[in-house]
Structures are given as structure tokens and as C-alpha cells.
Amino acid sequence: MDALSMGLVAAMGALATVAGASEDIESDVGSQSNPNSQVQLAAQVGNPHRIYNKAISGEPPANALWATTAAVVAYTLITKFAMPALFAIAIGASVAALFNGVFSTSAYFGRNASQRRFNQWIYLDIVRYTTTSIMAHAWITAFCITCIAYIQTQLLTPHHPFPMPVIALIWGLTVGAIGSSVGDIHYGGEREFQWRLFGQGLNTMLSGQIVRKAEAGLRNSIDNAWFCTKLGGPLTGLGFGLTVFLDNWRTTVFDPVTQAGLAIGMGLLFVILMNLYNFYVETSIRKKYGPYPGYKGDIAA
């Protein structure tokens, strides 16, 4: 272990925290992933809306695409044209953001056009101001993840044996998976069903009955991003940042070849500690806030 490697690991953790936060907000501005099913259902149960419907795919493949696009462009510019890394990564992230814009708009147009019989209109003002916000967040995610891949393959010793685009693909899939499981709950569980008591779960008969009206006027996706920036985004950032930092910390402190046992043992210790903390958080929340008013006892499956 040397001071430079530890500094690089810390920088990777910080970059990952920013990437996680921007990834979650990017998906929330467009209502991607889990909350998307309710946005899609809303029109079908008679609630047309002015919320963005960015059905690209699950978050993992979509983010893998942005991160990989940025990485291949940056890798090409660095290896072929000897361009400075930060400049090349910024250009790569810009190409990724343009790709994101194409996929986002085609999904919004396509999904809403396929709901003709439910009278779901396509609003071009939403396309204009929401798509740019989505693209900006995708730029930040792609930039941070490509920076992490660059650090791992070019700066951190020992260099990672995989090529830079493959590392970016793997981290893109990871950030999407974490954003989908951590941040989406804040939007899908809370924001879309704001008028219900928190923690009751979603009854089937409430499917599609999402909140469509804001404090003033009709709710749009920028309002949702504002809400998710408070908790969903930062928590996703924390989750992804810890994943990147702790995982690289243990292989930087302990040599992965000569001290492999210690590195694996430290990984197991992290998993056990996190499980214990999760258990504590859940039991303390149940004690403080439960049982929920709608709870009628466990129903046999």
C-alpha cells in the first residue's frame, strides 16, 4: 500500500458517490425502471398525465450503455490521438449524453403513441426541457464512471487486467442495479403515492393511481427530480460509493496476491457488519412506526 494508491481509492469512492446520485436522479427525471410501470399504467386506468415516460430498459443495461459509450470514445481518443485523459473523458461523456437523448425521446414518443386509445397526449414542451435535464445527469454519471475505469486500468497499481470499456460496462451495470434497488423506492413508493400512509405497501387496486397534480398546476418530472434529490439520489450515491470504495480499499491495503486470505476475510467482515446494521435499522423502524394503521395481521400465502 502506498499513499498514492490510497488517494486514488478515495477519489474513486468520491467519483462513485457523485455517479450514484446523478444516476438515480437521471432515472427519476425520466421515470425509468420500477416507477415506470405505474407511470405506464396511469393512462391505462384513465389518468393521462404530463410525466416523462423514459422506458429505455432496466437501469443496468441503460447505464452500461452510457458508461461504455463514454469509455470507448475516451479510450480511442487517448490511445489513438494521445489526448489528455480528462479532456477525452469529457468528450466521451458528451457523446454518451447525446445517445441518451436519442433513446429517451424515442421511448417517450413511442410509449405515449402506443397509448392512443387512452388519450395520452405527447407534450413537446416536456420533451424539450426534461430531456436536457436527463442528458445532463447522464453526462455526470458517464463522466464519473469512465474516470473510475481510467483510474483502475491506467493509474492504480497493479493495473486492472481488463480493458477500460469492459470495466466501464461492469460499473455501469452496477450503478444501474444499485440505483434501481436503492433510489427507486423513494420515487416509486413515496412520490407517486404521496397521499397514502407510508409503509402500507401498494394495494393492487391502487395501481396507476399516481399523483398527477402539483402544489400549483400539473406535476411534471422536474418536480419529481427535486423531491428525489433530497434522499433517493444521495442514498444511491452512498450505496455505490461505499461499494466502490470498500471493495478497492481491501485490495489496496492487503496485497491481492500475497495476502489474498486477508482481503477475502475483510470482504466477508464488511458483508456481516452490513447485514447486522440492516437488521438493526429494520427492527428499530418497526418498533418506532409500526404496526401500520392498515395492518390486519399476516395473511397466509
Place this chain on the structure above:
Amino acid sequence: MTVGGGAGGAPSAIDPKKLRIYGLGGALVGIYLAAILNSVLGTDIFSILAAAGAVAAAVMGANAVRRVCGYGIGTGVPSIGMLALGMGIVGASFGLSTAEQLGVSMAGVIIALIYAMVFGYIVGAIANKVMGFNIPIMEEGLTDLSGAGAMAIIGWSYAISGSLAYADMVAKVFNTGYLAIVFICGGLAILHPFNANLGPDEKQDRTLVDGLMVGSLAVVAVGLCSLATLSTIAAIITIIVGVAAWYYFYVWYYRLVKRDAAAVVGTGLLPPSAL
């Protein structure tokens, strides 16, 4: 590209058999034409033809996703797209490396296609019989998807490597990591069209034009990669053709969206019926 272009225009359904011939035939013609013209003329500027062939295969794959997922697989659309490319990559690697071993690297594409389609049929049979999906066209759909995935991987990889030799593929596409973008862009080109147009009023022509549009975007991506592996002129040709095709198909797609949507408005409140 013109082969896949047969998909659009008419609102009536296009027969899957016809699309299969266009898709797989277009891919084979594109890849072989590129390989023969490049080797005969000693250049690499015809690599774009292989990329265009891959677009035709991806559009056929998008139609197969549409048919299989029409049986009510909504959230499984992205998964089946990834599965297609997963099966395709196995078929492509097997075909190209076997052909290299046998000393006939030009036959690699055909071996890959046959192997991938047999592999896809087996995966489809397992999905239906063992896992109990019970979708009547599962075997047929996955056979198509696996073949489309293999052709997409080979076509776009050829546009980066400029050669069908397995050693060149490994050096220029696998070791550089460019396979990652071929995989994920190819996967999205197959899964995105139906996923983005999912809904009760989905129309086949709109979905397939979306496929052509996303496929053209993948051509741009592999063109950017080929800046590092091929001659600059070949890479620029791929990028320019990709951008032009993308613009053309995006405008066409938007026209079909305006045709199919309940209303396309500049701004406004909810429809009067919903207020």
C-alpha cells in the same frame, strides 16, 4: 440498409418469414460483400457494408422480440434482448474460431449462424419445456434472436476489425474492450424498439423503424471505435453514413409517432376528458 428498409411505410403487418430472409440474408450479403471487396481491392473502406448488414439482422431481432414478448412478457423485454446477444456472442466466437482452426476463415460467418440458430432453438426448447413458459413461438423466436445476435456481433465487430480472421477479432475487438460497446449497443438495438413502443396501440412499422434508427446509432458507435483500428477514411465513412441513416430514420420515426399518437401538442393541460 435498404434491405432492412423494406420494413417501413406500410401499416400492414410484415410476414416474419419475409423479415427473416431480409434480415439474415441482408446480414450475410453485407458481411461477405464487405469482406470480399476489402480483400480484393486491398482496402478497408467497405467495412460499412458489414455494419449495415448487422442493422438488418438487428431489425429482424427486434421483430422476434416483438413476437415473443407479444405474449405478455413486459418486464422481460430487456432480458430477452440481453439473452439474444449472449447467445449470439457464443455462436460468433464458436463460428469464427472453428473456421480459423479448419483454415477457412471466410466460412466462419455461416458456421456461426448455423451454430447460433441451433443453440437458440435448444435454449427456446429448455425455456418452454423445462421452465414452463408455454409460449407457442418460443423456440422459433429464440432461434431468430440467437441468429440475429450472432450476425449483429459479427457485422459490427467486422466494422471495427476490418477482417474476418479470429486472431484479428481477438486483437482489435476483444483485447481493446470494443466488444463491450458492440454487445450493449447491439442488445439495445434488438430490445429497445419493442420496449420503447410497448402498449396496446403498438404498430409494427413504427417499432421496426425505431429498430433501424437505433441500429444506425450503433453504426455511429462502431465507427467511432474504428478510428483506432481502421484507416481514418474508413472510420469517417462509417460515422457519416451512420449519422445520415440515423437522422433519416429518426425523422421517419417521428412522422409515424405523429400518425399514431392521440395528439402531439406543443404544450397544454391534460386532455379535456381527464381533467
